[in-house]
Amino acid sequence: MTDSDTDPTPEALAERVRAGEVRFHALEEHADPDTATAARRLLVEEQSGASLETVGEYAFDAAAADPNIENMIGAVQIPAGVVGPVTVDGGAASGNYYLPMATTEGALLASVNRGCSVIDRAGGATARVTTSGMTRAPVFRVDSVVEGEALASWVRDNGSTLKDAAEETTSHGELEAVKPYVVGDNVFLRFRYDTKDAMGMNMATIATQAACDVVEAETTASLVALSGNLCTDKKPAAINAVEGRGRSVTADVLIPRDVVEERLHTTPAAIAEVNTRKNLVGSAKAGSLGFNAHVANVVAAMFLATGQDAAQVVEGANAITTADVREEGLYASVSLASLEVGTVGGGTKLPTQAEGLDVLGVRGGGDPAGNNADALAECIAVGALAGELSLLSALASRHLSSAHESLGR
The missing domain is CATH 3.30.70.420 (Hydroxymethylglutaryl-CoA reductase, class I/II, NAD/NADP-binding domain)
Incomplete structure (x- = not known):
């Protein structure tokens, strides 16, 4: 910022852009980030006829978002909620957790919350990161x-x-x-x-x-x-399903038969059949790389709430759900082959997303290094498992459409 640019107003800065004195994308060179953002918002409103009043209401300094975005005009706010608490017995995550989720899809959190309740009634879910490693090819x-x-x-x-x-x-x-x-x-x-x-x-x-x-x-x-697409980043790819990328993580639970019947209103056999015919046979016939019901829903919502790269939901939803009838009841698991997550850097530094990580107790670097990202991966896997259990049981009991109808979605 030069001496002549000291404390300009958004209106004055916008006028300099109109006059060709300042470039639209370089406003931060002539004013503090919030003023530059406000000036850019005025110019966009003028050109488009749109009102950006709500976009302009955000709860952090624009400087905090400088590493994450260019040509900032404000912030898009997505409703955020939690499901749980749910008990996670992980290699890195251990205890009762509220899982933060941000979404615009009605009924999603209600569904996942039901799955969390059932998991807790069964004594919690086990989760483990089996391999980890980021690739570039x-x-x-x-x-x-x-x-x-x-x-x-x-x-x-x-x-x-x-x-x-x-x-x-x-x-x-x-x-x-x-x-x-x-x-x-x-x-x-x-x-x-x-x-x-x-x-x-x-x-x-x-x-x-x-x-x-x-x-x-x-x-x-x-x-x-430098990237030959064999990495493979932000695209569906069998190599990630086989060799993994980011974290490969699995969560599982054994649910007593009476809990399945009382809380999910169906039977272990019915859930297992739906899983086989839908998630396995149906997915194979479709040529899908994801053999699951809706893992992407939980991955996307938790990614948004914790500052992950949203485009990597493509790989994060590369998951297989299993369901088997056992003497005790229903065994269910979700294995996510390529969950790319972190607790430092990128969007994790944004204030609201950092608070999402705080809900899980995993913000910043872990001790030992890598422990926090492992814990985040395990929590996401348990959330995905809860979502799978709830949706599969809704299908098995034929309650899916009535559930959406009752919630007005």
Whole structure:
């Protein structure tokens, strides 16, 4: 901000944009972030004819959102609620938790809350993160498959060299593995990192660029793109279902038969049949990568409430639900193969999202590092399990439409 720009009003700043003196996207260079946001809002209202009065009412300094957005005009507010409390017996999460969720879908929290109640009546759910690692997969050009195989061999022989180069760029991330894939004159290298409590996409990208510089310096391969879509980020992909990305996490519960009958108004056998015919056979016939009822609902709502990257719901909903009849009652599980979450960085720094993390007690870095992100993943998995149980039982009892009708949705 220059001396001549000291304490401008939003109206004066907007007029300078109209006069061509200041660029629309550079308002923060001439005023504090809140004033710049207000000036931009005036210009958008003028051009569009829309009223942005409510968008302009937000409860944090615009400076707090500077790392998260450009051309800010305000904030979109999504109703936030909680379900639970629900008992989680996790490797990182342990205790009774209210699960924060933000959504515009009526009946969702009521449904998930019913599932949480049933889980608690059964003594709680168990959850474990089984694997973790953020991936980035650049694609290189080679002259032939012979050169491709040579590059793959070089990578296998020089893992420590690539590890040193990648880890020079970060004080937290650790390169765990590099797996080569040769496709004609293309070689994809799928780098996998332990990013601790960060979701880690930016960390992995920067570290991989450093490693790619070494590959180009030491081999005949040429880097074409830092992301070759074998990562795979923000797209449905079987590789994530098989090898995982972010956190692979599973939650399960054994519900006594009487609880199923009294609280879910159906039987273990009926729920298991719906799950098999709908989630497994139906999904297979559809060619779906998600073998579940509506895991995306819970993942999206908890992502929004805790500052996760909303676009990664695509991978986060890559889940399989199982349901089996046992002598004691109903065994049910949800396994999420590629849940990309973090408790530091990105949207987790925004004040309202940070409060969502506080509800779970997982804001910031964990002790040991990575523990908080693991706990968040386990809580999301238990929420997804509750949602699956509730929806499957509503279908089994044929109460789905009447439930929506009674809630006026």
